[in-house]
Amino acid sequence: MKFSLIIFSTLFLTVCSQTISILSPTAGAEVxxxxxxxxxxxxxxxxxGVEHIAAVVAMINCAGAPCPADASDTLGIPLFAGNYTPQYHEQNLPPxxxxTVTVxxxxxxxxxMLTVAHFMLVGASAVPVLEFANVTVSTPSSSSARREMSIRGRTIST
Structure with a gap:
């Protein structure tokens, strides 16, 4: 019994230390x-060892109400679903x-809230793990959003 508890604890700590993170957009960024x-x-x-299977990027429309604490109950409106294959690009950043998604x-x-679900297989025994990450973003009112309009044949930005 103690042996299985040690194995479970080790696996739990290993999985918890390996998590996906949203580097961009940052919290409070305007979309x-x-x-x-x-x-x-x-x-x-x-x-x-980790084998990344897939990621889903979505947006929860909070509609003026408080956003949920996390995305484990609902992801919201899916913006992307597919393969996730992180790679090293810069020396100072993780893979x-x-x-590019359309809001x-x-x-x-x-x-x-921008939400992410990530499915992976961990370790030699390929333990399936589904994890979630989220970040709150700001959506401007139409009056403060930058937009283009045409007035008498000229396009201007407001």
Whole structure:
């Protein structure tokens, strides 16, 4: 019994130390409905073998209400679902992958939540792990959002 508890504890600590993180956008960053945003997902290198299977990037439309504490109950509106293969790009950053996604045009003004679900297999026995990460972002009102409009044949930015 003690042996299985030690193995479980070791596996739990190993899995907890290996988590995906959202490097971009940062907390409080402004995202504009209908515009593209680059989502940078990083995964720190570790001694335990990890096989990344997939990632889902989504946005929870908080619609003026407080956003949930985490994304484990719902991911929101899916913006990307597919392979996740982080790579080293810069020496001072962990391996990461960038995804360019289009923010839903129906996103509410105020605070919203960018969510990520990451599925991986950990260790020699390929233990399946599903983890979540999130960051709150700001969506500007239409009056403060930068937009282009045409007035008498001229395009201007406001």
């Amino acid at each position: 504009v409905p209908g515009q593209d945003v680059t989502v940078q997902l990083a995964f720190a290198n570790s001694l335990t 990461y992958e960038n995804y 839903s045009s129906t996103l509410a003004v105020g605070t919203n």
